[in-house]
Amino acid sequence: MVWIKRLSILIASLLALIVAVLTYVMLFVNPNDFKGELKNVAYEKANVTLRLDGDLSWSFFPWLGLSLENIGVALGEDAEIVQFDRAEFGLAIMPLLKRTIQVDKVKLINLKANLLVDKAGQANWQYTMPADLPVSNSPSNTKINPDASQSSDVVTSQPAPVVSSEDQAPAPLPNIQLDELLIENAQIQYRDEQSKQLVSAKLNVKLKDVTWDKAWPMVLDLAVTQSDLEGNFPLKANMTLNANLTVFPEKEALSLGSLVLSADVESGALPVSPLKAKLSATSMDMDLPQENLFIEGLALSGLGLNLDGKIQAYQVLSDPQFTASFSLGEFNPRDVMKALKITAPEMSDAKALTKAQLDMTIEGSTHSVTAQSISLLLDDTNLEANGVVNLAPLYWDMSLAGSNLNLDRYLPTPVETSEEESNTPAKSTETQSTVNTAASSAVNPAVKSPVESDLIPVDLIRSLSGHVGLVFNNIIVKKLKIDQLTLDSTQANGLVKVDPIKVSLYQGNVVANASLDVRGKTPLIKVQPAITAVQIQPLLVDFMEMDKISGATYLDGEISTRGNQLDMLMSSLQGDLLVDIKKGALVGTNLTKTVCQGIGAVRKEALNDKSFGADTPFETMTFPAHIVNGVVSTPGLKISSAGIAVTGNGVVSLPDASLNYQANVGVAGSELDKACRVNQKVAKLTFPIVCKGKFSDDPAGLCRPDVKGFASLFAKLAKEELKLKADEEKARLKAKLEEEKVQLKAKAEEEKARLKLKIEQEKAELKAKLQAQREAEEEAAKEKLKEKLKDKLKSFF
Numbered sequence: 036m037v038w039i040k041r042l043s044i045l046i047a048s049l050l051a052l053i054v055a056v057l058t059y060v061m062l063f064v065n066p067n068d069f070k071g072e073l074k075n076v077a078y079e080k081a082n083v084t085l086r087l088d089g090d091l092s093w094s095f096f097p098w099l100g101l102s103l104e105n106i107g108v109a110l111g112e113d114a115e116i117v118q119f120d121r122a123e124f125g126l127a128i129m130p131l132l133k134r135t136i137q138v139d140k141v142k143l144i145n146l147k148a149n150l151l152v153d154k155a156g157q158a159n160w161q162y163t164m165p166a167d168l169p170v171s172n173s174p175s176n177t178k179i180n181p182d183a184s185q186s187s188d189v190v191t192s193q194p195a196p197v198v199s200s201e202d203q204a205p206a207p208l209p210n211i212q213l214d215e216l217l218i219e220n221a222q223i224q225y226r227d228e229q230s231k232q233l234v235s236a237k238l239n240v241k242l243k244d245v246t247w248d249k250a251w252p253m254v255l256d257l258a259v260t261q262s263d264l265e266g267n268f269p270l271k272a273n274m275t276l277n278a279n280l281t282v283f284p285e286k287e288a289l290s291l292g293s294l295v296l297s298a299d300v301e302s303g304a305l306p307v308s309p310l311k312a313k314l315s316a317t318s319m320d321m322d323l324p325q326e327n328l329f330i331e332g333l334a335l336s337g338l339g340l341n342l343d344g345k346i347q348a349y350q351v352l353s354d355p356q357f358t359a360s361f362s363l364g365e366f367n368p369r370d371v372m373k374a375l376k377i378t379a380p381e382m383s384d385a386k387a388l389t390k391a392q393l394d395m396t397i398e399g400s401t402h403s404v405t406a407q408s409i410s411l412l413l414d415d416t417n418l419e420a421n422g423v424v425n426l427a428p429l430y431w432d433m434s435l436a437g438s439n440l441n442l443d444r445y446l447p448t449p450v451e452t453s454e455e456e457s458n459t460p461a462k463s464t465e466t467q468s469t470v471n472t473a474a475s476s477a478v479n480p481a482v483k484s485p486v487e488s489d490l491i492p493v494d495l496i497r498s499l500s501g502h503v504g505l506v507f508n509n510i511i512v513k514k515l516k517i518d519q520l521t522l523d524s525t526q527a528n529g530l531v532k533v534d535p536i537k538v539s540l541y542q543g544n545v546v547a548n549a550s551l552d553v554r555g556k557t558p559l560i561k562v563q564p565a566i567t568a569v570q571i572q573p574l575l576v577d578f579m580e581m582d583k584i585s586g587a588t589y590l591d592g593e594i595s596t597r598g599n600q601l602d603m604l605m606s607s608l609q610g611d612l613l614v615d616i617k618k619g620a621l622v623g624t625n626l627t628k629t630v631c632q633g634i635g636a637v638r639k640e641a642l643n644d645k646s647f648g649a650d651t652p653f654e655t656m657t658f659p660a661h662i663v664n665g666v667v668s669t670p671g672l673k674i675s676s677a678g679i680a681v682t683g684n685g686v687v688s689l690p691d692a693s694l695n696y697q698a699n700v701g702v703a704g705s706e707l708d709k710a711c712r713v714n715q716k717v718a719k720l721t722f723p724i725v726c727k728g729k730f731s732d733d734p735a736g737l738c739r740p741d742v743k744g745f746a747s748l749f750a751k752l753a754k755e756e757l758k759l760k761a762d763e764e765k766a767r768l769k770a771k772l773e774e775e776k777v778q779l780k781a782k783a784e785e786e787k788a789r790l791k792l793k794i795e796q797e798k799a800e801l802k803a804k805l806q807a808q809r810e811a812e813e814e815a816a817k818e819k820l821k822e823k824l825k826d827k828l829k830s831f832f
Contacts, residue, residue: 084109089121116160120145140214146221154228213245228264235260242280250279250292270302291319306375312337326350338374340366356400363393365412384444390414402426406433416440424501431501438508446513489599493553499526514577516540529554543569543587559597560604566590571616581730583737586619586656594662605665606690612660621651624738626679626700629724652676658683665689672698682721696726698738 077083089104103122107115121144151159218240225234239256255276262269279292296314317332328348335342344361368388372379382388392412398405402425409420422433503524510517521537534548547564572585594610597603628647653676658669667687674681685696699721726738 082111084111084115086115086118110159113159114149116149118147119143140217142215142217142219143221144219146218146223148221148223150223150225152225152227152229156229213242216240216242216245226264231264233262233264233266247282247284250281250290253278253280268302268304270300270304272301273299287323289321289323291316293317294319306377307338310337326352339370340364354400356398358396358398360396361394363391365390365392367391368413380445381447382445383448387414387444399424414444429500431503433501434504436506440507440510442510442512443514490601490604491551491553491558491599493558493599496526496531496551496553497529499531500528501526515574516577541570541574543567545569557597558599559595561593561595563593564590571619572622579730582622583624584616584619584656585622586616586653589615589617592660602690608662608665608689610662612662614656614658614660616656617654619653619656621653621674623649623733624651624726625649626651626681626698626724626738629700629738651679653679653681669696674698680721685726692730693728694726694730698724698726700724 074085074087077085086107086109087103087105089106090102091104092102101124104120106119106122108117109115121142123140123142149159153159218238221236221238221240223234223236223238225236227233237258239254241254242251244251253276255274257272257274257276259272259274260269261271275297276295278294281290281292283289294314294316298310298312298314300310300312301308313334313336315332315334316330318330320329321327326349328346328351330346333342333344333346341364342361343364344359346357346359348355348357350356368391369379379388390412391414394408394410396407396409398407404424404426406421406423409418411418411420416437416439418435418437420433420435422431424431503526505520505522505524507520508518510520518539519537521535522533523535524531524533526532529552531551531553532548533550536545536547536549538545538547544567545564546567547562549560549562552559552561566588568587568589570585571588572582575581575584590612592610592612594608594612596605596608598607625647631647651674653674656672656674658672661668661670665688667689668685669687670684672681672683674683680701681698683696683698685694687694687696700723701721724738728737
C-alpha cells in the first residue's frame with residue numbers, strides 16, 4: 036500500500052505544480068510580450084505578415100482561451116487580405132483527455148476580406164512559397180532536428196517511410212462540441228478584373244450547440260451587391276438563411292433540416308424591383324462519397340407563385356443525374372405579369388389568362404432530360420405532355436395531348452369597320468392610304484409607312500430539331516371549330532414537315548400533309564389537302580362570316596405560297612384544286628329568280644319577287660380551281676339541279692376579298708310569275724348572271740342578271756327565229772317548185788309516152804301496110820314469075 040500512498044503524493048504534487056505554473060503564467064506572463072515572436076514565426080515559416088495592433092489575452096482553466104484585437108493578415112509584402120477587430124476562442128481542457136474538443140465560443144468581429152483576381156487570372160490569396168523558405172508538406176514527412184538549439188527555427192524535411200494505402204487507416208475524428216460560432220459584421224469584397232465584376236458582401240453567421248451527428252441551428256444574414264468594376268448596373272440582394280445543420284463525419288454526409296431562405300433582390304435590369312422570394316425545404320441531404328443529393332419538401336414562393344417539389348440527384352460532382360417532381364399551384368398569370376411590370380397583350384376575353392396550374396415529373400442528366408409527365412391547366416384548357424430532350428446536340432421527341440382550347444379568347448378583339456368603309460373598294464382604300472402616307476412623309480420625313488409584322492419566327496424555326504406528335508380535341512381558332520386535330524411533325528435545319536394532319540370538323544374530315552421551309556430568304560409553305568364531306572356553310576360562317584354557299588364539300592389538290600406577312604401569303608398563293616359540293620345551295624341567291632328578273636326586264640314586265648325562294652338548291656357543284664398569285668379562276672363550273680343547269684367561269688381574288696364571276700343559267704321558266712313564261716326555245720337558252728363585289732357585300736345584291744346579255748340573247752333568238760321562218764318559206768317554195776317540176780316532168784313523160792305510142796302505132800300500121808304491100812308485090816311477082824315460067828315452058832313445047 037506504500038506505493039499507492041507515494042503515487043498519490045506524486046500526483047498531488049504534479050497537480051499543485053501545474054496549478055502553480057498556470058497561476059504564475061496568468062499573473063506574471065503578459066502574452067503581448069510574444070507579439071514580435073509570433074510575427075517572426077508567421078513570416079519565416081509561412082511568409083505571412085501579421086499585424087497585431089491590439090491586445091492579446093489568454094486563459095488556461097477550465098477553458099484554454101485566446102482573445103486577439105485589431106489583427107491583419109497579408110501574404111508576403113502584399114496588402115492585407117483579412118482584417119478583423121476582435122477574435123475570441125475558448126477550448127475546454129479536461130474533455131481533451133477523452134479526445135473530445137469542446138469549444139466554448141468562436142467569435143470573429145468586424146471581419147474584412149479583400150479578394151482580388153488580376154487580369155492574368157492570379158488571385159491574391161494564392162501565394163507561391165519562395166524557394167529559400169522551408170516547406171512543410173505534412174506531419175508525416177517533417178521531423179525536427181534534435182540537435183538544433185531551442186531558439187533555432189530550422190526545420191529539416193526528411194522523407195517519411197512509404198505506407199501502403201491498405202496499411203494506412205484513417206485517424207478517427209475527435210468529438211467536437213461548440214457552444215457558439217459567431218461571425219459578426221463580416222465584410223468581403225471580391226474584385227475580378229478578368230471578368231470585370233465587383234462583388235461586395237456583408238454577412239452575419241451564428242451557429243449554436245454544434246455537435247457531430249446532431250442537428251444544430253444555423254442563422255445566416257447576407258447582403259450582396261454585384262456590379263461592374265465602375266459600380267454600374269448594380270444588383271443588390273439581401274438574404275436570410277435559417278436551418279438545422281447536421282454533420283456526419285464518419286459518413287462524410289451532411290443534412291439541412293427546416294431550411295428557410297428569404298431573398299430580396301433589387302436591380303434596374305429586373306422587370307420588378309425589389310423582387311422578393313422565399314425558398315424552404317423540409318430536408319436537404321448530401322452524401323459526399325456517393326455524391327447524392329436529396330431534397331424533400333421543397334417550396335419556392337414569389338410573385339404570387341408557389342412551387343412545391345422534391346429532387347433526387349446522383350453523382351452530382353462527377354456525372355450528374357437527377358429525378359425531380361414539381362407542382363406549381365394555381366395562380367393568375369395576369370397578376371404575375373402585372374407584378375413583373377409586363378403589359379398583358381390585348382385579348383378579346385377579359386377572363387382569359389387568369390388561371391394556370393402545372394405539375395411535372397422529369398429526370399435526366401447533363402446529356403438528356405426526360406419528361407415523364409407534364410400536366411398543364413390554363414383557364415379551361417388541359418394539356419398533357421411527355422418527351423425526351425437530348426442536349427448535345429439539341430433534339431427533342433415530344434408527345435402532346437390536350438382539349439378545350441379557344442384561341443380566340445387570347446386574340447385581340449377584331450376591329451369592326453363601318454358600312455361606308457366596308458363598301459369602299461380595296462384599291463381606292465389602298466390608293467388613299469398611299470396618298471396619305473406620301474403626304475405625311477413629305478410634311479414630316481420621320482413618318483414611315485407602316486410595316487406589317489412577321490407571322491413566322493424564321494430564326495426560331497431554323498433552330499428547331501426534333502419530332503412532335505399532337506392530339507387535341509375541341510379547338511376554336513378564328514371562330515373555326517375543330518372537333519379533333521391530330522398531327523405528326525418533324526423539324527430539322529429550317530424545314531418543318533407535318534405528315535399527316537388529320538382534322539375532324541363540321542361533320543367531315545381533312546387529311547393533309549404540309550411543309551414549312553425557311554432555309555431560304557423567304558418562307559415557303561406547301562399543303563396537299565384532301566377534304567371529305569365537310570359542311571362548307573357553317574365553316575365559312577364561322578371563319579369568314581360568309582354564308583353564300585352550303586353543302587358537303589369534297590376537295591383534292593395542292594397549293595403553295597411564300598412570304599412572311601398575310602398580304603404576301605395571300606398574293607403569292609399558287610395551286611390547283613378540284614372541288615365537288617354535294618346536296619348544297621347557293622344561299623341568298625335564287626338563280627331562277629335572277630333569270631326571271633332578266634326576262635321581265637327585257638319584256639318590260641314587273642316580277643313578283645315574293646314568289647321565289649331565297650336560295651338555289653343543287654344536287655352537285657363541281658369545278659376545278661386554278662390559283663395564280665392569290666386569284667382563283669374556276670373554268671368549267673357545273674351545277675346540276677332540278678329545273679336548272681348552270682355553267683360558269685370567273686375569278687375570286689383573295690388579296691382583294693372580291694369576286695368577278697359569270698354564270699350561264701338554263702331554266703325551264705317559272706309558272707309562279709307571268710313575266711317569266713318561256714317557250715321551249717327559250718327554255719333551251721342559258722342566261723348570263725354576273726356575280727361581282729366584295730365578300731362583305733349583301734349576298735342578295737351580289738348577283739344580278741346581265742340585262743345587256745339578256746337583250747343580246749333575245750335579239751339573237753329573234754334573229755334566229757326570223758332566219759328560221761325565212762328558211763321555212765324558202766323550203767316551202769323550193770318544195771313547191773320541185774312539185775311543179777315533178778308535175779311538168781310527169782306531163783312531159785305522159786305526152787312522150789303518148790307520142791311514142793302513136794308513133795309506134797303508125798309505125799306498126801306502116802309496117803303492116805308495107806308488109807302487106809310487100810307480100811302483095813311478092814305474090815304478084817310470084818304470079819308474074821309463074822306466068823313467065825309457064826310461057827317459057829310453053830316455048831319448049
